Amino acid sequence: MIDFSGAIGVIGAGVTGSRVVEHLVATSSLPILLHDQDLYGAQRLAAVHRSHNVAVSVVDFEAVSTASVVVLACGSPHAPLAQKILARGASVVSLSDDVSDVMNLLKMHDEVAAKNKTLVVGAAASPGMTGLLLSSLQSNFDEIDEAHVALHGTGGPNCAVQHHRALAGQSIGWHDGEWLRRPGGSGRELCWFPEPVGAYDCYRAEMADPVLLKKAQPHLQRITARVSANRRDRFTARLPMLVPPHAEGGMGALRIEVRGFRNGSRIVEIAGVAERVAQIAGVVGATTALFVHRGQITTTGTCVLGQDSLPNAEILRDVLTGGIRLHQFVGT
Amino acid sequence: MNFIRRVLMVLGIAGIAGALLRVRGKSEPSSQRGGWRPLNPTTDSIVDQTSSQN
Numbered sequence: 001m002i003d004f005s006g007a008i009g010v011i012g013a014g015v016t017g018s019r020v021v022e023h024l025v026a027t028s029s030l031p032i033l034l035h036d037q038d039l040y041g042a043q044r045l046a047a048v049h050r051s052h053n054v055a056v057s058v059v060d061f062e063a064v065s066t067a068s069v070v071v072l073a074c075g076s077p078h079a080p081l082a083q084k085i086l087a088r089g090a091s092v093v094s095l096s097d098d099v100s101d102v103m104n105l106l107k108m109h110d111e112v113a114a115k116n117k118t119l120v121v122g123a124a125a126s127p128g129m130t131g132l133l134l135s136s137l138q139s140n141f142d143e144i145d146e147a148h149v150a151l152h153g154t155g156g157p158n159c160a161v162q163h164h165r166a167l168a169g170q171s172i173g174w175h176d177g178e179w180l181r182r183p184g185g186s187g188r189e190l191c192w193f194p195e196p197v198g199a200y201d202c203y204r205a206e207m208a209d210p211v212l213l214k215k216a217q218p219h220l221q222r223i224t225a226r227v228s229a230n231r232r233d234r235f236t237a238r239l240p241m242l243v244p245p246h247a248e249g250g251m252g253a254l255r256i257e258v259r260g261f262r263n264g265s266r267i268v269e270i271a272g273v274a275e276r277v278a279q280i281a282g283v284v285g286a287t288t289a290l291f292v293h294r295g296q297i298t299t300t301g302t303c304v305l306g307q308d309s310l311p312n313a314e315i316l317r318d319v320l321t322g323g324i325r326l327h328q329f330v331g332t
Numbered sequence: 333m334n335f336i337r338r339v340l341m342v343l344g345i346a347g348i349a350g351a352l353l354r355v356r357g358k359s360e361p362s363s364q365r366g367g368w369r370p371l372n373p374t375t376d377s378i379v380d381q382t383s384s385q386n
Contacts, residue, residue: 194368272368331366 007031008289009067009090011081012074013042015156015248016095016124019282020073020289021045021056023322028290031055035064036074065090069118069292071285072096075158079104082119083111091117093289095124095281097162099172102127102208106215106302113301120297121304123288124281125273126151126225126254127212129324131306132284132316133271134213137258140269144260145221149209150191150202152228153252155278160245167229167237169206174214174223185234189226193253194274194327202226203234216306252277255329270329283322287315 008028010020013036024032032049034056036042046056064070065088072078076098082105085092094105105121112119122128130149138144154160170181187204207225214223229237236242255272273280288305291297291314299309306312320326 192368271371326371327368328371329366330369 007033007067008293009033009035009064009070009085011035011061011064011070011072013038013045014074014158015278016159016281016285017071017073018045018048019278020071020095020286021049023283023286024290025049025054025056027286027318027322029054030290030293031057033057033059033064033067035059035061062088069093069289071289073282073285076101076162077104079108082108086112086115086117086119089115089117091119091292093120093123093285093292095128095285096122097124097127097159097208099169099206099208099211102211106211109302116300118292118297118300119302120288120292121302122208122212123285123305125155125252125277125284126207127209128284128288128305129254129273129280129319130209130256131212131216131304132312132319133256133273133326134217134258135306135308135312136316137256137269137271138217140262141258141260141267142262144217144258145219146257146259147213147217147220147223148257148259149207149213149223149225149254150189150193150228150257151207151226151252151254151277152191152193152197152200152202153277154245154249155252155276155281156248157245159277159281160249161241163205163227164233164237164241164245166205166207166227167203167233171204171206171225172210173204173225174210174220176221185229185237187224187226191226191228191255192329193255194272194325197251197253197274200228201230202228205229212304213306216304216308248276248278251275252280254280272327272329273324274327275324280324283319283324284315287318287322290318291315 042058049056065085069091072094078094078096082092154163167184173180184205191202205227209225210223253274257270
C-alpha cells in the first residue's frame with residue numbers, strides 16, 4: 001500500500017466536504033486524499049482542484065486511512081468510521097452534529113488516548129464554531145456560568161435531514177447540575193442573528209452543542225441550544241421529509257450568548273457569524289485538521305473545540321482569516 | 333343541545349376576545365436597542381471592554 005502519511009484525508013465529497021477540500025487547497029500545499037461512496041462526486045470534486053498546485057486524489061477507504069489526519073465530512077454515524085481509521089493509525093476530525101453519534105465518539109476517549117492519537121469531536125459550525133466563540137468570549141469575563149446557542153440554516157442535504165430530525169427529537173440542556181430533556185420544537189425564543197439574516201424564532205432541538213460545550217467548559221451551570229424553525233418545520237417535524245432537501249441551504253447564521261460576571265457585575269456578551277453553514281463547518285473542520293496535522297493540537301484522546309487544552313484563539317484566528325466574519329452584539 | 337350551545341358560545345366569546353386583542357391590542361416597543369458590530373480579526377480583539385451589558 002502506498003504511504004500517504006504526510007497527507008490529509010477527507011471522507012465526504014458533498015457540500016461540506018467540498019468546502020473542507022477548498023479550504024485545505026487554499027491554505028496548504030499538503031496532498032489531499034478524498035474518499036466518498038459516490039465515486040463520481042469525489043472525482044468531480046478532485047477535477048475542480050486539478051489545476052491547483054495541491055494534489056487531490058480520489059482513493060478508497062483503506063488508502064484514506066493512511067493519512068496523518070482524516071476529516072469526516074460525510075453523513076452520520078461517524079463513530080464506526082472513526083474507530084476503523086484510528087485502528088489504522090490516523091487522527092480524526094469529525095464534523096458530526098448528531099447527538100447519539102457525538103456521544104459514541106466521546107465514549108472512545110480511552111481507546112484513542114491508548115493509541116496516542118487525537119479525535120476532535122464536532123469540529124463544524126454548531127457544534128465547533130460555537131466552542132471557539134465560547135472560548136474567546138470567556139476572556140471578557142472573570143467567570144462564566146451560562147452559554148446559549150442558536151443556529152439558523154442548514155448546510156448540505158444531510159444537514160437538512162439532521163435539522164428536520166432535531167426538531168422532532170428531545171432537546172438536551174444543562175441546567176444547574178442536571179441534564180434536562182424537553183421536546184424539540186418547544187421553548188420559542190426570538191433570536192437576532194447578524195445581518196443579513198436578522199431575527200428568527202428559535203426552538204429547542206436535539207442538538208449536540210450542550211454536550212460538547214459542557215465537555216469544553218465543565219463549570220458552566222446552564223447551557224441551551226436552539227434552532228430556527230417556521231410553522232411548517234415544526235408541524236412536519238414528526239413526519240418523514242415531505243420535500244427533498246435543497247442541495248445547499250441559503251445564508252445561515254449562528255450566535256452564542258455567554259453570561260457571567262466581570263468585576264462583580266452580571267454581564268452578557270453575544271457573538272455571532274452570518275455565513276453559509278457548510279462554509280463555516282468546512283473552514284472550521286479544515287483548520288482543525290491542519291492544526292492536528294502540524295502537531296499544534298497535542299491533546300490525545302477525544303477533545304472538543306473550546307476546551308482549555310486546545311489552542312482555541314489560534315484556531316479561531318485562522319478560521320477568521322479563512323473568510324468567516326465575526327460579529328459582536330453591541331447594545332442594551 | 334345545551335352542550336353544543338355552550339361550546340358554540342365559548343368559542344364565540346373566545347373568537348371575539350381574540351379578534352379584539354388582535355385589532356386593538358398594542359405591543360410595547362422593545363426597550364432593547366443595539367446592533368451587530370463586525371470584528372476584524374487583524375485589528376480588533378474579541379476582548380472588548382466597551383461591549384454590551386444587558
